[in-house]
Amino acid sequence: MWQVDSGKYGDVKLDGVKWGLAGEFTQKVIGDRTKDTFVAYFIDSGASAEQKEALRKLLTGPSFAALGKAAEVKEVAINFENLDAFGQVGKKVSCTVGEIAKVEVTPIAGGTDQTKPLRVENEAEAGMLSTMLGKASNSFYRSAGKDYKFEGTSGESHLMALKGGGEK
Amino acid sequence: MASLKTIYQRKDTLKTVFILVAAALGVIQTSARAAEEPAWSLEGRNISADSWQRRLSLHLRRTAYSWTMPIRRGVAS
Secondary structure (H helix, E strand, O other): OEEEEEEEEOOEEOOOOEEEEEEEEEEOOOOOOOEEEEEEEEEEOOOOHHHHHHHHHHHOOHHHHHHOOOOOEEEEOEEEEOHHHOOOOOOOEEEEEOOOEEEEEEEOEOOOOOOOEOEEEOOOOOOEEEEEOEEEOOEEEEEOOEEEEEOOOEEEEEEEEEEEOOOO | OHHHHHHHOOOOOEEEEEEOOHHHHHHHHHOOOOOOOOOEEEEEEEEEEEOOOHHHHHHHHHHHHHHHHHHHHHHHO
16 A cells, blocks of 8 residues: 655646555566566545546556556545554554555564664665565455455565656 | 575465555566656555565575575585
């Protein structure tokens, strides 16, 4: 689930917009390109009409085409809780997507300094600035014929920067 | 080196379900220069839950490998 702190699509500012996706992929070898078999997007219903239209175009446009055709693109209320504690050891941050999804993560401590999260930098995936590793709890996605539950599995906090489009 | 191969070239196919998983974003970046859409950018924070129980252990094992590799080289030479 995304909290966009700074963003744009053409002339439309996307600062403060929330969005997310659910999906499924397979991967034969770690580090290889994933084969995406399902993807669905959520756009916060609280965004302006202009922002919602911009996000819809972006998520269904060429930059995201490699993830496959979206099973659904839903406008739904997206709300974060405790986002101020983002990336902090032992502190839960959660996000609800109406009644269809919830993500709740708790970063875990690193080995040398218990006050700092176990953190991955210089990631293989472009656009990922930093990842704080942790655990998921009380998380689910129930829509488009899928029923995912996440309890005690991987739950990560990411600082991200993506860009694209425009002239080559 | 057998253990290293086990870590990086697992023969089985992993299947992962996710909510906003970061692994997919590399795919987005590689195709993100399409001229038919306006320039866009997204900077911010995200949280993701996924079914992968192995990612954490993988990072730890990679770290452990980087520590032990010089010792292995020393023994080999």
